[in-house]
Amino acid sequence: LLNEQPDKAIEVFLQIAEPDSDTLETQLALGNLFRRRGEVDRAIRLHQNLFTRPLLSAEQRSVALVELGEDYLRAGLLDRAEALFKELLAVEGHQAVALQQLIQIYQQEQDWDSAIAAAEELQSQGGASMSELIAQFLCELADRALIAGDRPRARELLEDALDRRRDCLRAHLQLGRIEMSEQRWQPASRHFEAVARADANFISEVVAPLTQALLELGEPRRARRLLLEFMDREQGCASLICLVEMVQLEQGRHDAIDLLAERLHERPSVRGVRRLLELSFPPGERGNESVDLVRDILDKLLARDASYRCSHCGFRPRTLHWQCPSCKRWGTIKPVHGLVGD
Incomplete structure (x- = not known):
């Protein structure tokens, strides 16, 4: 029946x-x-x-x-x-x-x-710790406060999230962005560095603003030291590209090209090759059709693939979600690294 x-x-x-x-x-x-x-x-x-x-x-x-x-x-x-x-x-x-x-x-x-x-x-009631989940909920309220233009309330909620969960990546990341927008370089660098040290997968999310904050503080040596450290820890090339930008500013384009080419031999990356092409054949200079074709192909490869992936269900969004839209888990979506990823 x-x-x-x-x-x-x-x-x-x-x-x-x-x-x-x-x-x-x-x-x-x-x-x-x-x-x-x-x-x-x-x-x-x-x-x-x-x-x-x-x-x-x-x-x-x-x-x-x-x-x-x-x-x-x-x-x-x-x-x-x-x-x-x-x-x-x-x-x-x-x-x-x-x-x-x-x-x-x-x-x-x-x-x-x-x-x-x-x-x-x-x-x-004595169940499992809910601190990670509560921290995410507080971050949701902070996002709502930021949308409403209430930055002090957002800061308060994010600090509360960190009190509940000291390694809450989302709270550190959002606080770092708030501090950057107010040109408070020291606390911004502290929050971004906390993200990088808590999860190497998120180095690519913070390395550029962290480098900027340290340079604004007049600490290029510390910036370079951290970039070299992060290059060894991360699977992508975000730290390498930031270091290449520093070398270009301090030592010139040719040294930057040499550094990038050397590192790409050790760890190939589509994004790295794309940057090498820009350095070797700047868009303002006359190139040739072959270079333009390669540039277009690399851009299409980078645009085609998702930038993030849920470690639980495999969902691949193009933007960072703190709750997976597919499996509804919190904190399982991370940046994609590797040959085509960052």
């Missing part, structure tokens, strides 16, 4: 006067199966019927309530799901599940204040 006539199978369960423990478990499992198959209406029908049975124990009713809430959540009926999980907060033994589901709902609604409150409550 389940495979060929699922609605008739549902009717069989609905006509049972009062389910015993075996039929209750089967009905719950059947509802879960429908939900996993995307047949949410059938899952809701089964679980609603269970929930209204008068002879269910309090625990059985709570279990049915959890399943019905998950049905509503899968169906996108967020208000109904939220109401059920809030009701479950008062039921002993179900608070953790209810809070976890409420956090999911608040994320979908982008109700970051409520998400923070629920995560803090879940953490206070």
Whole structure:
């Protein structure tokens, strides 16, 4: 019946006067199966019927309530799901599940204040640390404050995020950008360096502004030392290109070309070759058709491939997302490196 006539199978369960423990478990499992198959209406029908049975124990009713809430959540009926999980907060033994589901709902609604409150409550109950997630929610609020032009509030929220999670890349990155916009080079360099030291994958995101901040501070030696260090740690060529720019300014174009060519032999990179072409054949100078063709091909290669990748599901966006649009994980999207990547 389940495979060929699922609605008739549902009717069989609905006509049972009062389910015993075996039929209750089967009905719950059947509802879960429908939900996993995307047949949410059938899952809701089964679980609603269970929930209204008068002879269910309090625990059985709570279990049915959890399943019905998950049905509503899968169906996108967020208000109904939220109401059920809030009701479950008062039921002993179900608070953790209810809070976890409420956090999911608040994320979908982008109700970051409520998400923070629920995560803090879940953490206070002795569960796993929620500091990383709370820091992300605070960064979301900071982004909202920046859009509204409230920079002091954004700074306050980002500092709070760092208090919760000292190695929060997002908070350091955003604070670094704020400090750069205010020409506060010292704190800007501190935040950008914190990003680079916390995760080598993000060196490419911060190495250019970090170098600029250090040069503004009159610290070219420190900038050069960090660039050499980062070149050994990162898989891409962002640090190399920054060092090449410094060499060009201080020593001239030919030394910059020699350095870049030498390093590209050791670690090939499309972006590096593109920069070598610019240095060797500046756009303002008359080139030839072959050089222009190679330049166009390199540009197309760089434009074609995604710049980021989710380490959990493999989603490849062109811009940095802190929550993966595909799998909804936080902090799993990182810059792509290698031959075509940065």
